[in-house]
Amino acid sequence: MRSLFSHPRQALNDFNSIEVERRRIQYHLIFLIGAFFLAAFALASYINLRYETAYFLFGSLVAAIGINIxxxxxxxxxxxxxxxxxxxxxxxxxxxxxxxxxxxxxxWTYPIVVIIISLLGHLHGYFLSLFVIALLSVLLGFGDSYGLTPHYTDAFKIRFIATLFALSWLVWSLEFSRAKAAALLNGLNQQILDISRTDQLTGLLNRRGLEENFHSEVNRSQRVNQSFSLALMDIDDFKAMNDRYGHLLGDEILKQIASVVQSQIRSIDTLARWGGEEFAILLDKSSLADAAYIADKVRKAIQDLNPEQSQISERITISIGVAEYQPGQTMLELFDAADNALYLAKRCGKNCVRTTDDVARENGRPNLSLV
Structure with a gap:
């Protein structure tokens, strides 16, 4: 059981979780204030021998405590x-x-109406408050005629209903404007999050976006007991092309590479720009062999680009390193394994795919992570 103002289990990393926490604190504060007044007036009624009221208020307090539990x-x-x-x-x-x-x-109807609208929001809360006002209007209008209520003067009845309606309308307007402002802030927050996760040049996920997807992929992998793989790719001799043809054309090449790779992978895979001329693919539900096959398919598609398509006089090629996720492996460890395979691909003449198995064979030892 956590304290009133402690953070929830879910980190407050987005606007929705912050709104949930706001409502959590609001509810508990309303409960504490309400419980205080219920207890105080139940005790006062009991001391003054108004037992019926005391028992009713005490019963309400017990119900409120039960709801809070x-x-x-x-x-x-x-x-x-x-x-x-x-x-x-x-x-x-x-x-x-x-x-x-x-x-x-x-x-006491006044604070109760405020609480109802605050708890249920501007839509449900306001309609329930209108129902309360309508019900009270009937009771006040006909209750004394049938002996259901004490005698209230007509002036009191009219002013009570009018002020109650005015209060509910005012609280509705405050809650409505708060909800609209919250929706706008949520939209703005989502835009900021999208920008922070997106590479502005290619429109792909950036490193932060890929990190978030990696953690989601790890959770899925653990849940269904099915692995996934990572392909880390680097455009061969990109720096030389950048110097030769200029950065503007280099940017166009990066965008074209991103488009071609995206067309070759599956909808369940995640492509991101890892930085500079490096791209990374999280290959969902893929063993090392499956990932290597997809990676080679991507490599061939890049190799088969016509020079005219890339507006340069030489073919573009990429080197790719592939690693399969192992249970308990961190993101840094997985990328380090894929990077070693990529480094081997570069040493083997570029324009090729190498895996962690190839790295293990190159080093003259078995790939222990797969044993």
């Missing part, structure tokens, strides 16, 4: 908000019918 165990604040609002609706009806002390019970 439910929240602490399930963290389902949405259901809890409806349950708590239902308890408060019953309180409103009771206070109107009983009248409270010297017919002042209806005054």
């Amino acid at each position: 439910f929240v602490l165990k399930t963290e389902n604040h949405k259901i809890a908000a409806w349950l708590y609002s239902t308890v408060m609706l019953v309180q409103v009806v009771y206070l109107i019918i009983s009248g409270g002390v010297e017919a002042t019970g209806p005054l």
Whole structure:
């Protein structure tokens, strides 16, 4: 059980999780304040021999505590908000019918309406508050005629309903504007996140975006007990081409390479620009052999580009290193393994694919990570 202001298990790394945390704190604060007043007035009613009111308020307190225990165990604040609002609706009806002390019970409807709209939001909360106002209008209009309620003056009835409606409208406007502002901030936050994860030149994921996908892929791999692989590729002699043809044409080559690679991989794979002239592919549900096959398919597609397509007088080639993820392996370790395979591909004359198995054979030892 965590404290009121402690962070939730999910890190506050996006706007939605922050909004969930805001509502969590709001709910618990409302509960604490409500529990204080329920306990205080239940005790005061008992001391003053108003046992019916005391027992009712005490019962409401027990219900609120039960709902709060439910929240602490399930963290389902949405259901809890409806349950708590239902308890408060019953309180409103009771206070109107009983009248409270010297017919002042209806005054507690004001904070209750505010709480309902705050808990349920500008849509559900406002409609429930309108239902409360309509119900109270019926009780106040006909209740005393049938002996259901104490006698309230007509002036009180009119002003009570009018001010209650005005308050609910005002609280709705505040909650509505807050929700709209939150939606705008959420959209802006999502745009910022998208920009931070995207390579602006190629439109692919950047290193940060790939890191996030890597962790998701690890979780999936552990869940279904199925591995994945990484292909790390580097454009051969790109720096020389950049110097020879200029950076603008070099940028066009990078974009063209990104487009060709994207067309050769599967929809379940993830392509990212790792940095400079390096690209990385997370190959979902792929063994080392499967990943090497896809990588060679990509290599051939790049090799088969016509020089006219790339606006230069020489063919573009790439070298690729492939590594399969091993359980417990960190992202750095996986990329280091793929980078060693890429380095071997460069040493073997470039324009080829090499795997961690090839690295192990080159070093004269078995690939222990696969044994």
